[in-house]
Amino acid sequence: MTFRTGRHFLQIPGPTNVPDRVLRAMSAPTLDHRGPEFADLARRVLDALKPVFGTSGPVVVYPSSGTGAWEAALVNTLSPGDRVLCFETGHFASLWREMAQSLGLEVEFVPGDWRHGASPEAAAERLDADIAHRIKAVCVVHNETSTGVTSRVPEIRAALDAADHPALLLVDTVSSLGSLEYRHDAWGVDVTVTGSQKGLMLPPGLGFNAVSEKALDASRAARLPRSFWDWTPVIDANEAGFFPYTPATNLLYGLDEALRMLAEEGLEQVWARHARHAAATRAAVRGWGLDVLCADEREYSGSLTAVLLPDGRDADAVRKIVLERFDMSLGTGLGRLAGKVFRIGHLGHFNDLTLAGTLAGVQMGLELAGHSVGPDGLAAALDHLRTN
Amino acid sequence: MTFRTGRHFLQIPGPTNVPDRVLRAMSAPTLDHRGPEFADLARRVLDALKPVFGTSGPVVVYPSSGTGAWEAALVNTLSPGDRVLCFETGHFASLWREMAQSLGLEVEFVPGDWRHGASPEAAAERLDADIAHRIKAVCVVHNETSTGVTSRVPEIRAALDAADHPALLLVDTVSSLGSLEYRHDAWGVDVTVTGSQKGLMLPPGLGFNAVSEKALDASRAARLPRSFWDWTPVIDANEAGFFPYTPATNLLYGLDEALRMLAEEGLEQVWARHARHAAATRAAVRGWGLDVLCADEREYSGSLTAVLLPDGRDADAVRKIVLERFDMSLGTGLGRLAGKVFRIGHLGHFNDLTLAGTLAGVQMGLELAGHSVGPDGLAAALDHLRTN
């Protein structure tokens, strides 16, 4: 790679560009995690998290990845051999299925084409059929980071309600929380799983579980072995502003600052900003004569757009050119989408001109890779930005 | 608390004072964890970790606390109902025992008085008696952070060897690695567990497992459910410089810098520095007419010193005065030592004058709390520093 100057464009769908404010906050000296100053910080952060999840209940914070937070959701609520209903929405849903199986759960996996979200109709059908209530949890990836498709969680909830089914609703919001509209309490979610490195604008290293009363009840009977992930000692220690083991102090400093930024902007405005940037990005994709992977406009993702190339064209060749010539990272195609799509992240700490630079880089990269896309894509995106 | 000026003295036995160099390194922009620049970083860090553990085998890095790394050690090597041999060396050994029980293991717990390390004699006795080899692992806390006692790991190893016992040897080095002499390979340890926030001079947020061949073999048969903690996918992905889930990028930046610092100083010199500071601290404690909690001089810890107050005196009262008057955090007495001891951390990024300031603060705090300790403690410590 040639020498790079200027700022790298990190336009993968997460980790996202961490704000300078957050990086500076994280560089404060580490403090005593058993002292009064830490307790103030912890309580402030734990309170400020609630509105971001849309919950009045507890949010458990782990020093972990988002994947760790998935494991926490499962081991706290389920017992060996329990059946869970999952939906093949893409790569991350598939990984979650594998995790469930590794932990000794039985997975009912609704097949999918990786261009649609979790099907509320299929959910309804499976739940209705489960008269014995063998399904103990329904697992949905709210925003599939591998596809840029956003599942309609309230409709999955409605399916549960219509079937009068007692299964828990577990939702992965790794690439949606703090970017897309999300309401843990109002949507009747039992465990919301997320990580720090996307809409929360932090480096990776924190995992989260927002937990409903019903999930807490379930955790009392759940028999998957658990210790590190156990909610109860965390929630108990959090009362006083502490943790049962050493928390990731400096990431919590960053979280404190990031939550302040989200509050300053306002969640509704944050969601609107992401939706607007996503719409501009899709305008660009269409202007280039290419397809957005997401096949249902009700499920367009506000945080990333997966661009599908014509058959026989290598998406990774575009990514390579864009990285080498323009110092921008784009997301690769994952799993069965390898080589077929690239993904543009437009989430987190982001603005119009960074999107413009991003789309300019994609457009030039496509041309250089031999796609005669012309300038209309970027022009259409700018029209959208300018007039909305 | 009154307004604080100057630098806080963080003299708990970890988290330790993170070097400015490390904090600055951590504030670099987050990058693409699937890109070539990250792969270079990951390989460099994974290589540089090996000599610090004294191993030529793999070191698995988790986005987690040290406690998480304990769980990893257990779930990768053991099966439900397996028996493990633990030693009641203090609070953290007791927590590890609880974790093992929570995960479905059966713990044989050698009782202790919290003033000695794991007894090689007791180990020999239990192992010799275990003709059926029901004990699958021996768990030792190398340096008990709650007591300032360092167990003699090579003698435990010798007991295993003498008994020709196949049990794995799992060692917690959370408060010793990068501070005290430690040799994973040479000492025949199977899993070494540690965290980032002590001798590695980072904020908390990373957990580590150094893994022997024998442990890897054991992991193939182990049946405790595991997914997040599973070594295999991590070790496989690490080959190419990647991780199976999003790693804690910015902590890895810091680790890269911290490992550079350890290499610059030289591990032998790092160990000698800690030993020298510990000896100076004990000289101070004796100069004050107080007792070091550790009852066996072969087991004095180089990274912290627990100071035992006379019966009826409240150690937390001293800590409170020291925090409020002198802006220094000392370690509290944990578990059964609550109120009886305070702990002085002298590990990590540390030097003679910071130790002098630390001991001056303890001395003044003791006086203010009504202990007529006089000036001889600090004077003895300075004598030690000056003449060694």
Place this chain on the structure above:
Amino acid sequence: MTFRTGRHFLQIPGPTNVPDRVLRAMSAPTLDHRGPEFADLARRVLDALKPVFGTSGPVVVYPSSGTGAWEAALVNTLSPGDRVLCFETGHFASLWREMAQSLGLEVEFVPGDWRHGASPEAAAERLDADIAHRIKAVCVVHNETSTGVTSRVPEIRAALDAADHPALLLVDTVSSLGSLEYRHDAWGVDVTVTGSQKGLMLPPGLGFNAVSEKALDASRAARLPRSFWDWTPVIDANEAGFFPYTPATNLLYGLDEALRMLAEEGLEQVWARHARHAAATRAAVRGWGLDVLCADEREYSGSLTAVLLPDGRDADAVRKIVLERFDMSLGTGLGRLAGKVFRIGHLGHFNDLTLAGTLAGVQMGLELAGHSVGPDGLAAALDHLRTN
């Protein structure tokens, strides 16, 4: 202003976007400016500055602005009542003239139209006419930050040589050094004046004088009062790596890092990069149907482009929209250009996609301000970037 998210686009022609590496370097603890570690730093920085100026002679570093470095150039070389030849190339040349007058010098000011550089022909004429050698110094602004016009310094030197005129040649490179080709020794410059906040990629706060032998000789006879700016004690103290008064330590840390970055990229490559971005910017301006202020293509600036709006159109209205809607700072019209031009900085730590974002912001801002410029400007710029 609405809430801002993402990174501000600081596209004024300086201060420029300071690299994160430089900001982090500046945040290291301040050290003893009389100690050995500082001396190492100072010598390293003073050496590394020389190639950037293209000199083998001394470079004097002041804790000051670039304006202070102008004053240093004058008071070290001239005496009360001395005549200096200046050229009305724009706002900063006019300020330099005023400074010379304030300090008691007599200024011969060659008038100009603010669209051309210093005229070598006019220089030749004035110098030829000055048979008595009353002109003691010729002052040229290499790159007029107010107009985006680069004077042809070698041709001014040629005029001095042709006239066999002994006047000193003083050159302001505030917005060109580290961005445009510049050669202090090869071009026969006597004092090169610059500041830290443009091509050197630092925050403002340092001023520089590169000094020829001839200028040093002149300083021995010069009689303008001087103390703070006096070269001699600085150059003398610099031998040992020190300064006669407290230097701006942390800015020097940043300078150390910035010079490392310039060396990594390579000066020739730095110059080529700036020229390429300038050409792309001019392509955009033409694509919008607007005029570049600079009227002579030999004098196009590589570091900034001033865009001239049609008569009656307010350039500051465009700037205001761009700042409020797109969080980008553009340069205002200065002096007689107020309201008539805006200036786009494309210098320092910069890259293709940031330029693309910048030009996208200008294009949208022009449209929103009622200029029907259409999308061709940005498209032309991207064509240039993609194919060069």
Place this chain on the structure above:
Amino acid sequence: MTFRTGRHFLQIPGPTNVPDRVLRAMSAPTLDHRGPEFADLARRVLDALKPVFGTSGPVVVYPSSGTGAWEAALVNTLSPGDRVLCFETGHFASLWREMAQSLGLEVEFVPGDWRHGASPEAAAERLDADIAHRIKAVCVVHNETSTGVTSRVPEIRAALDAADHPALLLVDTVSSLGSLEYRHDAWGVDVTVTGSQKGLMLPPGLGFNAVSEKALDASRAARLPRSFWDWTPVIDANEAGFFPYTPATNLLYGLDEALRMLAEEGLEQVWARHARHAAATRAAVRGWGLDVLCADEREYSGSLTAVLLPDGRDADAVRKIVLERFDMSLGTGLGRLAGKVFRIGHLGHFNDLTLAGTLAGVQMGLELAGHSVGPDGLAAALDHLRTN
């Protein structure tokens, strides 16, 4: 030097240990110095400076060292050949005298022994004798950084008043402002000169002039050539939150934070803290059987203590040992005090335990250099800290 670990002890009398908060604030991205956000910052900082100087008048901030601010005080108020009254209080007073001479002023220099402050009696005598009012300014160094002696400025003012003398009173507070009691308005000072790197807790790089109405009047008639240092354009531009040339943006960020810290602690408390630490330091010096250089207890400095060694003993040998063995920088003897004294800075961002570490280092260094000082010095200092 051997490898250094832990934090360097920067105990020269400035630059001082910059708080982490300030370093972090300084690492924010540079912004447009002509934009609205900068104007807010500038106005906030300029307002917050006033109480620190004890003035309701303007404070002019230069991108410069404190020495530059001296030059500003002289060139704004005086004319060639003007007489100024200076006092030989130490090295910095001597440098100021040299500067005045270099700038074309005539200096009446009251001799001194470098162990006392400016003599109010001598001042009275000289002023009374100056019936023709040829003395245009009286220059006093409030706190002589080379000696640790604080001149009694109010008594100098009283001498001026008693003589009914119209001379301006110019005071250097480089090592006192923000540390020692100081009141520009109440004490009738005309120009207060300071720098950023001591009590203001910033890195070096900013110079300051607080300016009285009378000084402003004098500036209208003063004829020393000036341009960069001219108060008027700065004060005029400051009205709107701007500067006539590019200000040192990132140091201003730091100043903003440092002023916030001074306000949080409270100036009276800041002064008391410095006085207390100075008293403890003197107790140590006496406990070691050594002499404080300052010979008049009314003039003890709160910000530094110069320690006088017995005849024939080399103070720099002590400093060298302390630096190499204990990684602490102490101030060297300057000018005629070279080798005779070392100076302990106890100013700025500082606290009891850092002082304890500092004095422990000095005590050990003295012993190692062959001074049998024993432990009583540090013990006495700690007694003072503990009981006050």
